[in-house]
Amino acid sequence: MxxxxxxxxxxxxxxxxxxxxxxxxxxxxxxxxxxxxxxxxxxxxxxxxxxxxxxxxxxxxxxxxxxxxxxxxxxxxxxxxxxxxxxxxxxxxxxxxxxxxxxxxxxxxxxxxxxxxxxxxxxxxxxxxxxxxxxxxxxxxxxxxxxxxxxxxxxxxxxxxxxxxxxxxxxxxxxxxxxxxxxxxxxxxxxxxxxxxxxxxxxxxxxxxxxxxxxxxxxxxxxxxxxxxxxxxxxxxxxxxxxGVVGAGRTGGETPDLPIDAPVYRGVIMNVNKLRGYGFIKYPPNNLFFFHQEVEGCEFADLQIGDEVTFQLGENDEGQEVAKHVRREPQPSYSTDSKRF
CATH class of the missing domain: 3.40.50.1010 (5'-nuclease)
Structure with a gap:
């Protein structure tokens, strides 16, 4: 049968x-x-x-x-x-x-x-x-x-x-x-x-x-x-x-959604860890951490060291500043110092 x-x-x-x-x-x-x-x-x-x-x-x-x-x-x-x-x-x-x-x-x-x-x-x-x-x-x-x-x-x-x-x-x-x-x-x-x-x-x-x-x-x-x-x-x-997920999702913790009129900043990618899914943006006096989920307008894997980006500031669970809503700039015409505009 x-x-x-x-x-x-x-x-x-x-x-x-x-x-x-x-x-x-x-x-x-x-x-x-x-x-x-x-x-x-x-x-x-x-x-x-x-x-x-x-x-x-x-x-x-x-x-x-x-x-x-x-x-x-x-x-x-x-x-x-x-x-x-x-x-x-x-x-x-x-x-x-x-x-x-x-x-x-x-x-x-x-x-x-x-x-x-x-x-x-x-x-x-x-x-x-x-x-x-x-x-x-x-x-x-x-x-x-x-x-x-x-x-x-x-x-x-x-x-x-x-x-x-x-x-x-x-x-x-x-x-x-x-x-x-x-x-x-x-x-x-x-x-x-x-x-x-x-x-x-x-x-x-x-x-x-x-x-x-x-x-x-x-x-x-x-x-x-x-x-x-x-x-x-x-x-x-x-x-x-x-x-039972501890610390899953955003590395460094979730922060509430930012208001639409939150300040926008410019900076330069200092490091990208494509294996672990995070990177850092130059932002004196410290470098700002961002997680892959915050990248908008392009794929995280496409980011390169030296790319100029815009971003907004948020906080992780420990109250430390992190970059949110990270977007790669199409033209490299800005200075390497992060500036608010």
Whole structure:
């Protein structure tokens, strides 16, 4: 008797997946973002191994991506963000991923997601009730989804949790730790330590693991169609405290949004650490730190030492000045001293 096709439903906590992709792009030796198409192939292989079937018998029949989102007007004020959002939507559509967005809310000067986790759980449970999948694959680390997992398991579906755990130090020496809810790991049918699986696969040259990462192609245009390269929406806010992420998101801490009429300054790039995703701007008497998420109008990877930039001043959690809304100047006609204008 022929093996029955195993239907897979994939549910993304978009903000968590962004942090995972940022890790591989800026911290991991690969220095590449995850490819969604490659990630879906990876999921099919992992499911096949756990179910003991041929990978050809595993098929992602529906996938859903959930995240809070800036309004169009807010995105317009953040360089290429509105365009990047649209390109990423094109990527999701090309793979048949249904996107679910709710507007980000401002609370105490910070952008936060509100209600997206409830929508995530309701949609997943509805799909399980309609028997739309045999296995529910969760891309999250949040213990709030334990009741969802219990309900889905009770309906007879299996559940898989792909999780990542990172420990490293940022430029200030702080320990950055990403942890998954232990309660969630205990409830799912298949808990998968994706970070370990990927490392073993890279060391062993496993094709479906190598294909996880976007490969740079200098002959391709900067964007267009279903080009996935570095267009993951990244709003620079950190609303993942429930995942056990300590110090994730902005290195040095989040500061409230600056007023539109905040002073703008000019300076020169003194250092760019493309592996770790941060740099420094000359600003006497000290050099100003900035994180990759603050770069607008161009890609962080395109910045070079000596580039002239404009920026605004913010503060990190320790009250130290940092550069925000960093934009590269098109013409090198200013002096190297940072000046307010």
């Amino acid at each position: 022929a093996e029955r096709l195993i239907k897979i439903g994939v549910f993304y906590d978009g903000n968590y997946f962004l942090h995972v992709s940022n890790y591989y792009n800026y911290i991991h030796a690969s220095q590449q973002r995850l490819s969604l198409a490659g990630f879906h192939r990876f999921i099919c292989h992992v499911v096949a191994e756990h179910e003991g079937v041929d990978v050809k018998k595993c098929c992602i029949t529906n996938a859903h991506y959930f995240r809070g989102r800036l309004s169009a007007q807010e995105a317009l004020q953040r360089g290429n963000q509105l365009y990047n959002d649209r390109v990423f939507d094109d990527v999701l559509m090309s793979l048949g991923v249904t996107s679910h967005y709710l507007p980000l809310r401002t609370r105490n000067g910070r952008k936060e997601e509100k209600g997206i986790d409830v929508w995530f759980a309701l949609e997943a449970y509805e799909q399980a009730l309609r028997a739309q999948f045999d296995i529910l694959v969760l891309i999250t680390a949040d213990g709030e989804y334990v009741p969802l997992v219990r309900k889905v398991n009770a309906l007879g579906a299996r559940t898989m949790l792909l999780n990542w755990e990172f420990t490293y130090r940022d430029d200030t020496g702080r320990s950055i730790v990403t942890r998954t809810s232990q309660d969630l790991l205990q409830e799912v049918t298949y808990p998968v330590a994706a970070h370990e699986l990927i490392e073993r696969g890279l060391q062993g040259g496993v094709p479906y693991v190598k294909d996880l990462f976007l490969q740079a192609d200098p002959n391709r245009p900067a964007a267009g169609g279903d080009d996935e390269r570095d267009y993951t929406p990244d709003y620079g806010h950190d609303e993942v405290h429930g995942y």
